[in-house]
Amino acid sequence: MLSYKGTREAFTKALIDLSAEDDRFLLVSPDSLKAMRATPFAELYPDRYIEVGIAEQNAVAVAAGLASCGLVPFVATYGGFITMRACEQLRTFVAYPRLNVKFIGINSGVFGGEREGVTHQFFEDLGIVRSIPGITVVAPADEHQVYHAVKAIANIDGPVYLRAGNGREHVVYDQDTPFELGKIKILKKYGTDVALFANGFIMNRALEAAEILNAQGIKVTLADVHTLKPIDVEGVTKILAKCGAAVTVEDHNIIGGLADAVAKVSTDHCPTPIGRIGLQDVFPGSGPAEAVLDCYGMAVQDIVKAVKTVLSKKR
């Protein structure tokens, strides 16, 4: 049965479970075994654990070579080191030849990097990978969704980037909640005053904001857009059409991530006013996880306020 606590542990558990049935899955580690909480995998499958040293570009290119020979490597380390330091290897040698490499990026968001500061807070990762053709991009909301999402991405052919956290993520799903790649999941249906689109480890705040708003008489629909690319155009459009106004909630810069993805669906299919909760295109700083989110525009009250603002613009 499932046994893990935390998103990194959930990844490792999923990889172990997958590996019991399929010997194509490998872990490529740029000295990230401890950071990924993946030691149990390496102990179980020492020959499937490829250690390349502190060398992320090498890790991604080695994975490309492995994948070209029919294996399915997971490159797992800090999200920014994958998407920024090894961006070109990911783009030119994995995405361009459509090789079957999976990327797991930890410390995602301001929340994930928290006290480490900007060098370890990764809030551009989704925007970077989203702009590269052919990569599936997933931002799960908690450890249970990470577990199911890792299993789901293992079963599709092609490159995927999936976010994980640092151990402070709030649990918002039941352990056995099904995960459907590429489809939004509606979490709350209080009403259709405003649509709340959220993803990632800030979901608990979106849920709290929805509840507060409900108590104040503002009825929102809250949807989890865990698959950022390809985004569920039909699902998002339906909610936009019903609500006529939306707020996006993400632990990412408001450029390049969920806000832009939802805005594109909106401008293409159902123009509506949209408010954007996320990092407001500034560099954050060190601090306790919850405090940095509060400080940089991602407090529950910021979401509540954004909903009220966008509601006032609704025609």
Place this chain on the structure above:
Amino acid sequence: MLETNSVAKLQKIANQLRLDVVKMVHDAKDGHPGPALSAADIITTLYFRELNIDPSNPKWADRDRFILSKGHACPALYAALARKGYFSVEEFQGLRGLGCLLQGHPCMKKTPGIDMTSGSLGNGLSIGVGMAIAAKYRKKSYNTFVILGDGEIQEGIVWEAAMCAKRYQLNNLIVFVDHNGWQSGGQVKDISGLLPILPKWEAFGWHCQTIDGHDFTQIITAIDNAKKTPGPSVIIAKTIKGKGLPYMENDNSWHKRVPTDEELAVAVEVLGGNANA
């Protein structure tokens, strides 16, 4: 010892590949002839003597792998693949053209026989390490060959890969450094602090050899030696950029330059091949 007629045969093929390169770049009015000619003899030896491959089954799982990490030299690789039978020589006409089989730099999804996309410098060795580890993991006996440029090994990822290959004792990985002494902007010795090259690989724990990269006997012997080593092996091949055409040799303007009709005619005369065959 290698038979004299085998060397003569390889020399004849190499001349044809060189002519193909010049014709391709001439017709496309774009490309890198100098770097292609410098690697032509190594590529000839690999494709027409060494590699265990099957042109009728380019994706054969047990084939030897080859990565041209200095991807801009691809006209020589395209020539070898066509002459080997992976596709028609008529494809040469389309080099770098819209919708063509032969992209500006090698693309594994578009060109049969290309084992890995390349063109962005420095990355081929890491990818070769991945292929070599895959062979070990799957208990397959194929070898992985990589050609790096000497300018290219200024990229840091090359040395990340060198450490990794040593850690895994990849005795199924054989690397050539095409050491022609030039890079885009001038001489390697003036642009970087790279030289001498060989001690750096030695320091990374690799088996090292230095050869004349235009001498087929030396190329073949070096490969045979490399196959017997317990770990990864590098062959520093001293080469001449533009080798084979007097007007091109060691003239770095040919890094990327289009031969005129007259220069193509000289190539036909010097190389003795058939520009249209």
